[in-house]
Amino acid sequence: MNDERRDTTELLAVRGSHVLDVESGELSDRNVVVIRDSQVLSVEATVPAGARLIDLGDSILMPGLIDAHTHILLHGNKGAEEARYQLMEEYPAHRIAHAVQAMRIALDNGFTTIRDLGSEGVGYADVALRDAVAEGVIEGPRMLVAGPALSSTGTYPVQRYRPDWTFPAGVQVVDGADACRRAVREQISYGADWIKVYTNSGAGRQLNADGYIDSPPNWTAEELSAIVSEAHSRGTKVAAHATSDIGLDMALAAGVDSIEHGYSIRPAAARLMAERGVYLSPTMLAADYVIEHRARERGPIWQAIRDVQARTLRNCLDAGVKIAFGTDVGGFPWTEFNQVEEMPFLERIGMSAIDILRSATTVAAELLGLAGEVGTLKPGASADIIAVNGDPRSNLTRLASIDFVMRAGQVVRSPRAY
Ligand SMILES: [Zn+2]
DSSP: OGGGOOOTTSEEEEEOSEEEETTTTEEESOOEEEEETTEEEEEESSOOTTOEEEEOTTOEEEEOEEEEEEOTTOSOOSSHHHHHIIIIISOHHHHHHHHHHHHHHHHHTTEEEEEEOOOSSSTTHHHHHHHHHHHTSSOOOEEEEOTTOEEOTTSSSSOSSOTTSOOOOSSEEOOSHHHHHHHHHHHHHTTOSEEEEEOBOSOOSSOOTTSOOOOOBSSOHHHHHHHHHHHHHTTOEEEEEESSHHHHHHHHHHTOSEEEEOOOOOHHHHHHHHHHTOEEEOOHHHHHHHHHHHHHHHOGGGGGHHHHHHHHHHHHHHHTOOBOOOOOBTSSOTTTSOGGGGHHHHHHTTOOHHHHHHHTTHHHHHHTTOBTTBSOOSTTSBOOEEEESSOTTTOGGGGGGOOEEEETTEEEEOSSOO
């Protein structure tokens, strides 16, 4: 693959009808993105002399998208049987082959950067795949990865197998503050970019009278604070899977950087998130996908999740919580839905199209610590470009039919050769 790569010192120009400036929300008449050495050099109104031109006609150019919550190493996880199969039966190499396919799909969908939150029992395969992309061995999005993720004894699949045997788990299981610190050190030493921690799980037993749910915490405050302080002291951010306020409050108190899923967030917790600048990745498409199955498998409370989540998202938007676009793809099969199908869910709860586009570009880039590097076409950014047939601001479903994707100056999807 390396031999076919183009000369990165040449000047390259990508021209559409307009460039969508996601920061201002406006279409710019400066419709030529000039690229050198994998980065945006400038955005111009004309093609510079000597530049090789990729002319995309009437298409609107915008930055490549960011999915802040993916699982390349899962191919469906709606219930216990899928988790069991992938953890206990499927060979790791087979799962990694699926992951390579998932990375291709992410690029084809226009996602040039992803934060992959947990390898679900395949150790540090995500680290290896991230590095293989960076080396040009395989094609894929730029990846920030979390390695095995962390949870406590008895809180994560697979469970309830013979107690006298040892079985694999979808996370690194640790208990006690010292073990938590050690696990964070270990994960960082093996190459994790993020620490992912499950602060509570499930949907609880019943819908409370106030319209929210509660489920028990996975950690003591001491354990969670050990995880976060250890990660932060090494410059590593922490993503907290939290499904209701108990896990969420403990995660906020410990100082995590993002809340994942957050099915049930009361107004007070939403205000605290906004105050502390903690991001939410709502993953509504994945929730919608698993609800029916989990209601049958784990109890009818799952039927209430759609309404609780809609309430929660309104609380978060009212409070001004920053929404980082995240789909939890892999929880649903990569081959079944395009990640951009998360967007109509966000529209339905009241986000504007441009805010949704920002959540999948500039806002997610801030969360990832990559502001200015990805999610923008400003000079110095990685030349990650998608071409949309029409204005995505008036119809987000246009993003589901893109056919041109560039990552770091390389054309990775196109109907024709350039
Ligand atoms: Zn997830």
